[in-house]
Amino acid sequence: MKKVKKSSKRAAAQKAHITFKVNGEPVEVAFAPHKTLLEVLREDMALTGTKHGCELGECGCCAVLVDGQPVLSCLVLGLTVEGREVTTVEGMAEGARLDPLQEAFAELGAAQCGYCTPGILLTAKALLEKVPSPSRQQIQSALAGNLCRCTGYIKIYEAVELAAARKAGNPATPRRESVYGWQ
């Protein structure tokens, strides 16, 4: 007779049930309590804009904002966001209006493959909330935990600087050298 072994992990997986805010909207979600915030967002809420590159806290792809602070969603349990406010890339635009960071990234080709982009956009958003006109060094420090293999980070810096200028009400355009190279 075929004996069926019960999976030990699954036996423990009685669902947790929490409420929190995602992208401005209150939500109620039930999920296995061992799940990371990354898994809850992607698997239980279909918010697949948040990416994963390692699930070990090494690459920065999964960064989201929790109460405005960048957090690696692969390193925190979903349970920890009870009652808090989470922002993912899907919630960056205000209605039909994109965040200036999103506009600038699109304009300058700062998203090549686009896989690290959500984590970088959110980390940059948190930076600009705190430091509205950051220096190049401050941008580098803020993004030091986000790896990108496509861009060499250059277009990302330039896009953050462009967005910062526009957020300050300056109708900035990209520098000529960023777009056409040096003469």
Next chain:
Amino acid sequence: MDGSRGDGSKAAGGNGAPTKGKPYRVIGKPNPKVDAWDKCTGVTKFADDLVLPRMLHAKLLRSSVPHARIVRIDTSKAEKLRGVKAILTGKDLPIPYGILPVSQDEHALALEKVRMVGDPVAAIAAVDEDVATEAVDLIEVEYELLPAIASIQEALDNPETRIHEYGEFGNVHRRQVYEFGDVEAGFSEADFVREDLTFYEGSTHLPLEQHASLAQFFHDGKLTLWSSTQNPHYLHRSLAKVLELPQSHVRVIATPCGGGFGGKCDPFQHEIIVSKLAMVTGRPVKICLTREEVFYCHRGRHPVLMATKTGFKKDGSITAMHHRTFLDGGAYGGHGAASTFYTGVLQTTTYKIPHYRFEAVRVFTNKAPCGPKRGHGTPQGRFAQEVQMDKIAEQLGLDPAEMRQRHAVEPNSLTANWLRIGTTGMSQCIDKVVGGSRWKERFRKLPYGKGIGLACSAYMTGAGTAIYWNKMPHSGVQLKLDRSGGVTVFCGSSDIGQGSDSILAYIVAEELGIEPADIRVVTADTDLTPVDLGSYSSRVTLMTGNAAVQAAERAKKILVQAVSEKLEVPTDRLIFADRRVFDMENPEKGMSFAEAVWLAEAKFGTLGTTGSYTPPNAPGKFKGSGVGPSPAYSYCAAVAEVNVNPETGIVVVERVWMAHDGGQSINPVLVMGQVEGSIYMGLSEAMMEEMTYRGNRNVVHKFPSFLEYKSPTTFEMCDVITYLLEEPDSAGPFGAKEAGQGPLLPVPPAIANAVYDAVGVRIDEVPITPDKVLKAIRAKAKGQEGRFGPLNFPTCPMPEAVLVPTPWSGGTGESAKRETALAKA
């Protein structure tokens, strides 16, 4: 997100930005990519973002030993675990495959033997990832260990322990010997001859996206696979072969690729496995590899040991070169046969080399298989050559920049090995970086610890031959014109972030006088799109672009007939621009593009055209001449500035000046992105990337993780000054050449040359780590040679050379060998 896009004419750079060459409306403008908004809003669906109802999850049991016979696999415990739906082992997928017809040496699951730590041995499909993982742990495998081979030397020393039963002999996978001209005669004309040994460490692509695939099998016997692949067409062929399905029943959809760099070119085990699991279970099956597994997929840069012997005259002109390479291929063939050629075939594309001999050996080792990484096989040879050029200039007391310019390959010429060079802007590139870096004031004049170095390169704009032999086009495009005034472009190319989808939209928009926003691009779906061979060898812009131009020209021919009849204007006076078709002599007289489509559809019926592109025949006709030819070569020059701490050996690259001759930019901001990304990856390989293994501990990978496998963060990335030289090349669409790979190549040698300028020691291998620099500095202080690099070069019995007379010695492009043999007989 269409609503937020506005019209596609919104472009970075503001008004009045210069357009080089012809006054194009779209070409040469920094338009946003067609998928830019989706990528910036989280809308883009990568492979692991896909979910289907009743979907199962797959996990693989991978070998924990580097080389062994499989004695027994016991899956009984795993079968009993609740939630497990299917288990596969090697016997379920016995047909071998591989990207190249000459290397069909892989199995989706190990059949009798494992050849590396990480070889898949068994696969599980279960209701979720947790159950699948738990089930994998319940599988028992008994191995009979075989001696493991961890290096080139061990592979040569242990021919009796064969990793594969095919190949040249022992563990030698491939050997190639070519002689173009007569190198001994060339050396005898030289004032000096020097030989330098260099080593280029292996490195991996490290895409941010882990490989993922989702398979669905339908009851009509058809399979669909969504996968993060660069080459849906080649994957399509491999799937059909291994799964024994008609190719017409297999559909491959390449999902947006979250980083490729060559690492998603081969057909992979997991792609075949989820397909089989979907067939067995009747349910969709998904797999997403862990980061550690991505390291086992590898197919990255081959570690290559090189001996480069060059004869030269007092003015720095080269009289002959004899270049030898040994490649550590890892456990499988993959692209290796091509990689072997690439370690030498492009050496002749930068400086005039009248006689050239090239010998290459690729060995198998019990490590993850190597293959194509950005620059495929050529950064290694370029490093050897460009560091040696610096040494030659030093030996002769010449300025290395001027010396390179004096002996640069001429435009519209043939090389000793029969490569046809079209345009070359290398000399102008050198001028740009020399000027920008204030080279003349600073080279050999900076204080101890600071230095600048220069290097150049050339790279193919697309391989001239397909991976499997056929006479068909390399790229196909279909256009559908509909009544809305919109146009849909269908093409098999896969966008891996470089913007190939956008290139199609820009080119068709330019040709038809409409905006990129009016165009839908449907790509990389083997059921819907005509074949494009894939995103490799920097081929996509040139080949799909030329195909798109042809399809659009054919569409215009149809439209002008209808418009000309209606307006009573001759067809050759009709212009397509600003979403209108009008009389060039009386622009008021015209109609909207949509109206033109209505008229043409009424006259001719449903509107659609095709275009295709096949590269020109290569001038070389000898066996092996298929690797190296390209419709056009990009050129570039780089200067690197470094700061070396002589106490610690730590090298900081402060800045790289890069001038790139990529022909007319289809979109300069995307070209800039490719150049900057190439500089980044060149810097990374020069300074830190190492795909290394613990030879004494089971040949396990030293650090299969993002944290320990070093790659530059924002802190390590250098400043970049980029110059684009946009001399159009007639081979490319609107004169475009490649940009995605070439600019990586000069970066590592420029840095090595800058380290010499800074502290007077030669680091003849990458990565240039502090320990190596310090050893060289200390050796120099003791009066020994201030150098770190390989000291010995292995020997391997080699076949007779394929002798090919050069174009300037009456050659025809054929090899001379056969004629000699006939003469003897």
